[in-house]
Amino acid sequence: MKRYGYHRTSTREQHLDRGINEITSYCQTNNLALEKIFTDQQTGKNFYRPRYQVLKEDVLREGDELIITEVDRLGRNKQETLKELQYFRDNHIRVKILELPTTLMDISKLDNSMAQMLMETVNNMLIELYAAIAQAEIEKKEKRQREGIEAKKARGDWDNYGRPSIMSDEEFMFEYRSLLAGDINATGLMKKLGMSKTTFYRYVSRINSIKNSQGQ
Template sequence: MKRYGYHRTSTREQHLDRGIKEITTYCEQNNLELEKIFTDQQTGKNFNRPRYQVLKEDVLRAGDELIITEVDRLGRNKQETLKELQYYRDNGIRVKILELPTTLMDLSKLDNAMARMLMETINNMLIELYAAMAQAEIEKKEKRQREGIDSKKARGEWDDYGRPAVMPIDEFSEHYQKVVSGEIRPFELMKQLGMSKSTYYRYVKRIKE
């Protein structure tokens, strides 16, 4: 039996150190030999992560243990995370989750079959709850991002979804009056404002709407 750790952060700006330390400290305090900790700095929305795939497909074997700090370090999509955990159960690989102490217990040492069944049920319920919370958190974050983008677009501060507007629509309208009055031609205004043809006509369309 071999023991491995896995830790993930969503971006390179987030540090892996904390998770690595938690896994290492747990093993040291419990006199457990740790082979290696695999890490990824990538979104938890799916499981197409290079180091995770190596760990799952090429390293872990029946009888091994996988240690993670939190459910969402494995993944943030509830159904996909539960599917991964089921894969490990089916293949005889034990997963320990440090934020869920009940998953750290060795249930095989419980003499009472009913007690083992109850603990397994509790573990499954807790894992599903935490997985649901992780997914809810990422959905809430995405909702806030969408609302922020919609607000910027409504205020004229966002051009072409995701690209900052060249200038506020009111400022463009003032310059555009020169075209309306015949003082200058459209291509001359484009040149003055440093606008592409497509951007210019998007602004014109918004004014006319």
């Protein structure tokens, strides 16, 4: 059994140190060996994150443990986050969430099956509640952003503000690799990412410009 940590911030301006320190401190206090902490600095609305995908698909194995500080550090989309947690359960990978102390308990050591079932039910309810709160917070933030954009349009400041991107260049490049590998065609990728043809090829052009400037 191996133990890994995962932490995420939404932007590069936010520091990863706090989450990394919390995970490290928990393991040191409880004398638990920690292999590595994986980090991303990208949105929590989806799971198109390079380091998370490496951790999930190439590193974690049956019997391993994954430690996160809070539910929303895993993701802010309730249904997608619950789906990821179910994936870990199905593959017998234990997830510990530091903000939910009941997830840190070893349920298998409880005296009887009824107690185990009750504790598992409590954990599931708490996780679903926290996931719902995380999604509500991001929806509230997006609502404020939309209202701000509409206010700028009404004042005639929209041209100075500019139209926001659907996703970061790093997120797009992560998905675009599947097209380069021949796993999906352009139409299929546009549909998957929810992009119009114009937006999709604007990203492609930008990615190609970056690669050319780097001499790749």
